[in-house]
Amino acid sequence: MGALSIRNVVKRYGSVTILKSINLEVRDGEFVILVGPSGCGKSTLLNMIAGLDTVSEGEIAIGGRVVNNLPPKDRDIAMVFQSYALYPTMNVRENILFGLRIRKATAQEMEGALARVAKTLQMEHLLDRKPSQLSGGQRQRVAMGRALARDPALFLFDEPLSNLDAKLRVDMRTEIKLLHDRVKTTIVYVTHDQIEAMTLGDRIVVMKEGEVRQVGTPQEVYDDPADLFVAGFIGSPSMNFIRCTVESRNGRLGVSLHDGAGTFFVPAPPSITGLGERAGKEVILGIRPEQITDKDPYAGANPHSIEQSARIEVVQPTGPDTLVLIRLNGTPVTCRVHPGASPKASQTMGLSFDLSKLVFFDPQTEKRIR
Amino acid sequence: MAEFARAESAGGRAFGRLIVYGLLVLVAIYYLMPLFVMLTTSVKSLEEIRAGNLVALPTSITFDAWSKAWGTACTGADCSGLKGNFWASMSFVLPAVVISTLIGAFNGYVLTLWRFKGSDILFTTMLVGCFIPFQVVLLPMAQTLGWLGLANTTPGLVFVHVVYGLAFTTLFFRNFYVSVPEEMVKAARIDGAGFFTIFWRIILPLSPPIIVVCVIWQFTQIWNDFLFGVVFSGGERQPITVALNNLVNTSTGVKEYNVDMAAAIIAALPTLFVYVVAGKYFVRGLTAGSVKG
Numbered sequence: 001m002g003a004l005s006i007r008n009v010v011k012r013y014g015s016v017t018i019l020k021s022i023n024l025e026v027r028d029g030e031f032v033i034l035v036g037p038s039g040c041g042k043s044t045l046l047n048m049i050a051g052l053d054t055v056s057e058g059e060i061a062i063g064g065r066v067v068n069n070l071p072p073k074d075r076d077i078a079m080v081f082q083s084y085a086l087y088p089t090m091n092v093r094e095n096i097l098f099g100l101r102i103r104k105a106t107a108q109e110m111e112g113a114l115a116r117v118a119k120t121l122q123m124e125h126l127l128d129r130k131p132s133q134l135s136g137g138q139r140q141r142v143a144m145g146r147a148l149a150r151d152p153a154l155f156l157f158d159e160p161l162s163n164l165d166a167k168l169r170v171d172m173r174t175e176i177k178l179l180h181d182r183v184k185t186t187i188v189y190v191t192h193d194q195i196e197a198m199t200l201g202d203r204i205v206v207m208k209e210g211e212v213r214q215v216g217t218p219q220e221v222y223d224d225p226a227d228l229f230v231a232g233f234i235g236s237p238s239m240n241f242i243r244c245t246v247e248s249r250n251g252r253l254g255v256s257l258h259d260g261a262g263t264f265f266v267p268a269p270p271s272i273t274g275l276g277e278r279a280g281k282e283v284i285l286g287i288r289p290e291q292i293t294d295k296d297p298y299a300g301a302n303p304h305s306i307e308q309s310a311r312i313e314v315v316q317p318t319g320p321d322t323l324v325l326i327r328l329n330g331t332p333v334t335c336r337v338h339p340g341a342s343p344k345a346s347q348t349m350g351l352s353f354d355l356s357k358l359v360f361f362d363p364q365t366e367k368r369i370r
Numbered sequence: 371m372a373e374f375a376r377a378e379s380a381g382g383r384a385f386g387r388l389i390v391y392g393l394l395v396l397v398a399i400y401y402l403m404p405l406f407v408m409l410t411t412s413v414k415s416l417e418e419i420r421a422g423n424l425v426a427l428p429t430s431i432t433f434d435a436w437s438k439a440w441g442t443a444c445t446g447a448d449c450s451g452l453k454g455n456f457w458a459s460m461s462f463v464l465p466a467v468v469i470s471t472l473i474g475a476f477n478g479y480v481l482t483l484w485r486f487k488g489s490d491i492l493f494t495t496m497l498v499g500c501f502i503p504f505q506v507v508l509l510p511m512a513q514t515l516g517w518l519g520l521a522n523t524t525p526g527l528v529f530v531h532v533v534y535g536l537a538f539t540t541l542f543f544r545n546f547y548v549s550v551p552e553e554m555v556k557a558a559r560i561d562g563a564g565f566f567t568i569f570w571r572i573i574l575p576l577s578p579p580i581i582v583v584c585v586i587w588q589f590t591q592i593w594n595d596f597l598f599g600v601v602f603s604g605g606e607r608q609p610i611t612v613a614l615n616n617l618v619n620t621s622t623g624v625k626e627y628n629v630d631m632a633a634a635i636i637a638a639l640p641t642l643f644v645y646v647v648a649g650k651y652f653v654r655g656l657t658a659g660s661v662k663g
Binding site: 050085150 | 576
């Protein structure tokens with residue numbers, strides 16, 4: 001009932017195309033995140049699903065019913081906004097029940113909905129307050145309560161946590177996830193924060209410049225990015241990109257890296273067959289910070305890793321890990337090492353490179369080389 | 371450097387205060403003097419006015435001039451005081467204020483929260499209305515009222531003031547509603563509320579501060595207006611400003627300064643009343659939206 005289909009949807013403003021043929025299938029009960037930098041069209045897409053914006057081309061269906069020409073109120077959706085958008089002159093109770101009242105629900109229905117929502121979000125004690133008397137987190141909870149009251153087929157969230165401070169944001173993230181587990185309603189959630197995307201979503205839709213770049217589970221998108229943009233956008237600190245040339249050594253394809261002191265050969269995983277035809281050509285090597293760590297003296301020999309010393313330029317302790325900047329092929333490269341390794345700037349340190357998850361990109365098309 | 375500046379300001383602060391307050395008191399006296407003279411003169415007898423000093427306090431207080439101004443003073447040929455004109459003014463000022471405020475609120479709502487192609491141009495065009503002098507529209511307005519069959523009627527005067535006031539009221543409400551988040555309207559649309567429901571149930575309840583500003587402004591403008599009143603109103607239903615003019619300029623008989631003063635104060639009382647009652651909202655309304663509420 002709460003499935004969402006977006007088929008070849010295009011959005012144009014005059015001659016400017018904001019969304020270029022979007023296709024997306026969301027299963028009933030799924031939690032899908034639309035993520036991308038500002039201006040990528042994710043909020044426009046959400047507004048089109050809500051009916052607040054018109055569709056230039058294509059079809060949007062909610063629960064199998066094409067809704068292109070239905071006004072927002074007839075789409076069986078509810079939406080939570082970044083600015084909360086509570087009605088300031090009404091108290092929490094009236095805010096939550098406004099939608100039901102407009103729809104001429106009976107007093108009994110409204111009472112039931114209010115009890116259910118207040119219990120789900122634990123805000124029985126807030127019902128008589130005005131929005132101005134609530135904290136940011138409480139306002140956001142009321143906004144969710146307003147959405148929950150009508151028990152819609154589809155929830156839309158438009159950057160709901162962006163106005164909250166960092167700590168509250170983490171708490172509300174957990175709360176939204178628990179909420180989804182409880183109500184099992186389909187959720188489409190827009191954010192520009194890749195951590196929110198990773199932690200909340202069943203699936204992530206990464207968008208850029210009006211196009212869907214990749215759709216997948218958080219782990220798929222993280223481990224197996226489709227292109228340079230997705231690889232760089234998902235993950236914090238972001239993936240290191242090193243320009244290098246493909247060469248063949250002892251029958252294995254790989255790339256050479258130099259760290260100022262010397263050059264070393266990095267063999268590519270044999271599964272990447274696309275490198276064969278690029279011998280002698282430039283590619284971009286992608287390696288995540290956690291794949292370059294300090295040597296673990298207790299680990300056995302890992303056939304997928306090589307060890308190499310490098311000079312440390314900058315040290316950034318984060319607490320659980322320490323980020324270390326080295327320079328490879330003239331590019332600063334972030335490595336994530338154990339704080340116990342206590343590296344110091346301008347020292348040389350032995351590092352272990354995990355090569356099993358190396359990725360390569362074409363510098364022209366920015367697509368993955370597989 | 372900063373140390374020096376602080377030392378200097380600490381020493382000069384008391385002196386600076388003195389100058390500021392001294393100036394304020396002086397200006398206040400300057401502005402209150404005419405009111406003082408009007409009040410004292412209105413309760414003096416004619417003999418005392420002729421004999422005495424303009425700024426002297428009255429020796430005996432009498433309200434004869436007030437009752438004469440209200441009930442029996444002659445404005446031209448008619449000698450029934452200002453009371454008829456007072457209620458005549460009320461009868462067109464109140465509807466004109468209410469209607470122009472409501473339409474202004476509605477215009478502001480549409481121009482900010484339901485923007486359409488050209489809505490900004492339309493708003494700019496309406497703004498031009500703020501800069502058109504009264505005199506310019508007299509003839510075309512007279513013609514329009516003639517076509518509408520409203521010439522020399524109270525509804526006609528209401529119509530003139532509503533049309534002329536719309537530019538201002540729209541400006542007020544538009545600038546107030548600009549600070550209303552558009553998302554609130556989106557939320558209400560998803561909740562199922564329509565165009566008018568959103569206006570009545572959500573936007574208008576937000577608006578008391580700006581409604582107060584608008585009412586004060588419109589009431590003062592329309593009540594004090596002379597030109598439209600003298601041109602577009604019929605003889606007996608003349609507004610109080612016109613009647614006051616006639617009363618003061620009546621050239622027959624003795625010049626009754628006390629009656630003139632009482633009449634002028636009567637004519638000014640309603641606007642004073644509006645300021646006193648709603649004044650505290652006035653400043654609040656003018657700055658509304660500048661602070662996150």
